[in-house]
Structure formats: C-alpha cells, structure tokens
Amino acid sequence: GIQVEQSPPDLILQEGANSTLRCNFSDSVNNLQWFHQNPWGQLINLFYIPSGTKQNGRLSATTVATERYSLLYISSSQTTDSGVYFCAVAPQGGSEKLVFGKGTKLTVNP
Amino acid sequence: DAGITQSPRHKVTETGTPVTLRCHQTENHRYMYWYRQDPGHGLRLIHYSYGVKDTDKGEVSDGYSVSRSKTEDFLLTLESATSSQTSVYFCAGGTRPETQYFGPGTRLLVL
Numbered sequence: 001g002i003q004v005e006q007s008p009p010d011l012i013l014q015e016g017a018n019s020t021l022r023c024n025f026s027d028s029v030n031n032l033q034w035f036h037q038n039p040w041g042q043l044i045n046l047f048y049i050p051s052g053t054k055q056n057g058r059l060s061a062t063t064v065a066t067e068r069y070s071l072l073y074i075s076s077s078q079t080t081d082s083g084v085y086f087c088a089v090a091p092q093g094g095s096e097k098l099v100f101g102k103g104t105k106l107t108v109n110p
Numbered sequence: 111d112a113g114i115t116q117s118p119r120h121k122v123t124e125t126g127t128p129v130t131l132r133c134h135q136t137e138n139h140r141y142m143y144w145y146r147q148d149p150g151h152g153l154r155l156i157h158y159s160y161g162v163k164d165t166d167k168g169e170v171s172d173g174y175s176v177s178r179s180k181t182e183d184f185l186l187t188l189e190s191a192t193s194s195q196t197s198v199y200f201c202a203g204g205t206r207p208e209t210q211y212f213g214p215g216t217r218l219l220v221l
Contacts, residue, residue, distance in 0.1 A: 033208075033210065041198070041214070042212070042214060042215075043212035045209055048208045086152060088153075096143075096160060097158070097168060098143075098155060099155075100152040100153040102150065102152045103152055
C-alpha cells in the first residue's frame with residue numbers, strides 16, 4: 001500500500017520562529033490532508049490539499065503532486081501551535097481510505 | 111468537533127468481553143470513520159461508512175465490526191476484546207472524503 005513519511009519526527013522551536021514540516025508519499029494521491037493534534041488529543045483538520053498551495057492565517061501548505069511531497073509552513077509560531085502534525089493521504093481511486101504518517105511532534109517554547 | 115461525540119470516553123474491560131463504542135454526529139455527515147491511534151503507528155483506519163448500511167474495511171479491520179443503521183450513529187464492536195486492542199479510538203465524519211472532522215476519542219484498556 002501507499003507509504004507516508006513525515007519529517008522531522010520532532011521539532012523544538014522558540015516562540016516566533018518559522019518552521020517547515022514535510023510529508024513524502026509513495027504513490028499518486030487524490031486526497032491529502034494535514035491535521036493538528038493538540039496536547040489534549042483533539043484532532044483538527046488544517047488543510048485539504050492534494051495539489052497546489054493554500055494559506056490560512058499563519059499556516060500555509062503546498063503539495064507538489066508530481067514529485068509526491070507536501071510541505072506545511074508555520075510562521076511566527078506560538079505556544080498554542082504545539083502538538084503533533086499529521087499528513088494523511090489516500091491513493092487514486094480510494095479517497096475515503098486515508099493513510100496517516102507517523103506525525104511531526106512540534107514543541108514551541110515561550 | 112463538528113458535532114461528533116463519542117461514548118464512552120474511557121473504558122476498562124477484560125479480555126474476551128464484547129465492547130461497543132458509539133459515535134454520534136449531528137451534522138448529517140454522509141461519511142463516518144473509525145480509527146485507532148497507537149504509539150509509533152499514528153492513526154490507522156479500522157472501518158468506514160459511506161452511507162446508512164454501507165460500510166467497508168480499512169487497514170486494520172480484523173477483530174472489529176461496525177454498524178450504521180441511521181445517519182447519526184456509527185457503532186464499533188469488538189466481539190471479544192484482546193489486549194492488542196488497547197488503544198485510543200477516534201471517530202471522524204464528513205460530508206465529503208476531502209474533509210474529516212474528529213471526535214474527542216475513547217481510551218480503551220483491555221486487561
């Protein structure tokens with residue numbers, strides 16, 4: 001099946017710093033989503049982005065489908081950005097069946 | 111949480127007993143999903159539903175069954191719980207596969 005690799009596995013930042021999280025996937029996809037899991041366990045959908053670029057406030061994401069990777073950018077990080085960021089993809093023909101990466105754990109220190 | 115609740119939120123049970131987890135949604139989501147989250151594995155899809163009485167298997171469906179007799183409720187059943195099913199279970203829903211909204215999770219401990 002499709003493989004999803006996220007990097008780095010852990011990231012520690014000072015408040016105000018910028019960061020880039022990467023998601024590589026092994027096959028063509030028609031569904032790619034980024035999620036944030038806060039320290040209390042709640043999962044929030046950030047972006048649906050199988051291709052192209054989107055922005056939402058301090059967060060933006062870019063997916064280069066032809067090269068099979070996606071990037072999540074966090075600018076001017078805040079302590080509330082801490083948590084685990086997951087990339088999830090579904091292969092062509094199976095958009096309901098998301099396969100998750102193992103996540104990037106982000107810690108933003110004050 | 112897009113109107114998704116899970117019950118119970120915590121459960122401790124013994125090996126061999128049946129367990130049913132309930133997911134309830136109030137947003138008329140067509141699609142509903144059950145995932146499990148384990149350290150080192152991220153989230154893995156157990157089963158999903160694309161309509162009332164329409165379900166399909168996910169990545170880790172062995173030992174689990176689901177039912178969806180009405181739009182609002184998606185039940186996950188462990189017929190005979192095993193220690194390997196100790197996990198955090200998340201329900202998700204969405205009107206399209208492109209967006210999934212998650213419930214708060216259920217922590218299950220099988221002794």
